[in-house]
Amino acid sequence: MFDFQTLIQLIVSGISVGMIYGVVAFGYQLTFATSKTLNFGQGEALMLGSLAGFTIMTQIGSIFGIPLPIAYVLMLPFVLIFGMAQGALVEWLGVRQAIKTKSEAGWIMATIALGIIFKNLAENIWGRDTFTFPNPLPEQAIQIMGIRILPMEVLIVCGAIALMAAVEMFNRRSIYGKAVVATAADIGAAGLMGVNTAQVITLSYALSSLTAAFAGVLVAPVTLTGAGLGSALGLKAFAVAIIGGLTSGVGVVVGGVLLGITDRLTGYYISTGYQDVPGLVLLLLVLSFKPSGLFGKSAIKKV
Amino acid sequence: MLTVENLVAGYGKVRVLQGISLDVQQGQLVTLIGSNGAGKTTTLRALSGMIKPDFGSIRIGGADITGLSSHEITRKGVAHSPEGRxxxxxxxxxxxxxxxxxxxxxxxxxxxxxxxxxxxxxxxxxxxxxxxxxxxxxxxxxxxxxxxxxxxxxxxPEVLLLDEPSMGLAPKLVEEVFSTISRLKAAKVTMLLVEQFAAAALEVADYGYVLENGRIAASGPAERLKNDPAVKAAYLGAAH
Incomplete structure (x- = not known):
């Protein structure tokens, strides 16, 4: 017999994981907007953020004996800065040269290679095993009409929305944000305004990895963390960016939630072995029938 | 204010500018006229750093800006209203x-x-x-x-580069654009104006350069160029 409550339960937990996909996909959009390039190591940026967050948080906790929720909050600025530095490094090592020489494919290989290097690095520092990330919020689920919601899941949704809103505010309100938007719209004309567009591209990589690192510390308390955390998430988020459209902010949220929910439903009703299939089928369908994405405006560049 | 000497520039292996020199004095309105493909837009693009000159020098108020990126040149006070807006x-x-x-x-x-x-x-x-x-x-x-x-x-800006501000506009709007340029001139804005409407450009300008196949073919006070038989025949046409 069909259990309606289970369905709702799956949808609710799908939403929170979908928001993570959305945030990481949002990160893909940030670099695509300014430079028409993507960081294929975005998943590894998420993984590194989560592991760096783990280390920072346990250090803060052990040295000062600070309670977990406070240690979590104190850890956030460090992880965000770490993410920015990591993203800037990726741009500097892997993307800048490709852009300068107008290489069509150089950045693809370079960002994939850097992702693999980061993964190996993480395996050597933190080991190959997965481990638990300390949960800053109560493990006890909140019950709403029989639906169980983890406090951390609520935080994921709120945090993801807050982060995207913050970047949006930066772009709309600050002069540097406007420079980013101008660079995305017309890089040559932005240069004529006196904007150092190479720096803007670096900034977009920094912000992109910042969002991934933030997603890493949001998701880790409800999953496990470890050097292998990134690959699957990065790929899923990439699918979301394509499904939602590389140019649409709403698209990644809708696309992320859509994929998060189909994942969960397939995992429960069919088999966890097929969990990844519907999302990827959706990806193929979108690529065939609406390559600019469900919400995208312009066609994406051949990759 | 703006001094260009022997500027050679182009796109890849195609050389559009074959060595041009020009001078824009402070507070002056100088126009660069010539037929399509003569290199007018390329000149402005080289001046504002949108393309890198292959040879020659560009100075603004005494400072050498040759080879700088466009954002650096903008910071020196060169404003460029580019082709296509x-x-x-x-x-x-x-x-x-x-x-x-x-x-x-x-x-x-x-x-x-x-x-x-x-x-x-x-x-x-x-x-x-x-x-x-x-x-x-x-x-x-x-x-x-x-x-x-x-x-x-x-x-x-120290100098304003205007690339074909009249392009694609209805006659009434073209008039409006030129009256705006006159007002800017009255306000002592230093300008280098690239125009297809040579007659109108020479009407408002102090000084003019005629560009032909990437070379300066003629130059002089706008008043004189306007009455130069060769310039008249080639760019002003009988109707003007």
Whole structure:
């Protein structure tokens, strides 16, 4: 017999994981907007953020004996800065040269290679095993009409929305944000305004990895963390960016939630072995029938 | 103010400019005329760093700017209202103007009073004032041209490069553009104007250069060029 409550339960937990996909996909959009390039190591940026967050948080906790929720909050600025530095490094090592020489494919290989290097690095520092990330919020689920919601899941949704809103505010309100938007719209004309567009591209990589690192510390308390955390998430988020459209902010949220929910439903009703299939089928369908994405405006560049 | 010597530039292996020299004095309106493909736009693009010169030198107020990137050249006070207007379609009219003052707002050029300059632009181009919060992409061609000029002026430039401001506009709007240029000239804005409407350009300019196949074919005070039989025959036509 069909259990309606289970369905709702799956949808609710799908939403929170979908928001993570959305945030990481949002990160893909940030670099695509300014430079028409993507960081294929975005998943590894998420993984590194989560592991760096783990280390920072346990250090803060052990040295000062600070309670977990406070240690979590104190850890956030460090992880965000770490993410920015990591993203800037990726741009500097892997993307800048490709852009300068107008290489069509150089950045693809370079960002994939850097992702693999980061993964190996993480395996050597933190080991190959997965481990638990300390949960800053109560493990006890909140019950709403029989639906169980983890406090951390609520935080994921709120945090993801807050982060995207913050970047949006930066772009709309600050002069540097406007420079980013101008660079995305017309890089040559932005240069004529006196904007150092190479720096803007670096900034977009920094912000992109910042969002991934933030997603890493949001998701880790409800999953496990470890050097292998990134690959699957990065790929899923990439699918979301394509499904939602590389140019649409709403698209990644809708696309992320859509994929998060189909994942969960397939995992429960069919088999966890097929969990990844519907999302990827959706990806193929979108690529065939609406390559600019469900919400995208312009066609994406051949990759 | 702006001194160009023996400038050679082009795209890849194609050399468009074969070594041109020109001079724009402070407060002067100098026009560069010539037929399509003569290298007018390429000249401006080389001056503002959108392409790198292969050879020659460009100086602004004594400072050598040859080979600098466009953002560095902008910081030296060269404003370029480019071919095709290139306004930022996803930004509002006001934000486009604010972007024009980017260097002033971020400390790489003297700040002055950005707010007052915004108000001045809305005075100069009342149509833009009406559309202040509209996205630039929704403006008509004429309005976009006004916006591109106003945005360039927001730099408080040492020299303003104008690339075919009349292109694609209805005759009435062309007139409006030229009357705006006259007003800027009266306000002592130093300008280098590239134009297809040679007669109208020579009418407002102090000095003119005629560009032919990437070389300066003639130059002189606008008054004299206007009456030069060769220039008349080639660029002004009988109808003008």
């Amino acid at each position: 290139r306004v930022f379609p996803v930004l509002s009219v006001e934000d486009n103007l604010v972007m024009g003052a980017f260097t002033r707002l971020t400390g790489s050029r003297p700040k002055g009073d950005v707010k007052a300059d915004l108000a001045r632009m809305f005075d100069l181009f009342p149509r833009l004032a009406e559309r202040r919060l509209q996205l630039a992409g929704t403006l008509s061609g004429g309005e976009q041209q006004m916006l591109a000029m106003a945005r360039a002026l927001m730099l408080n």
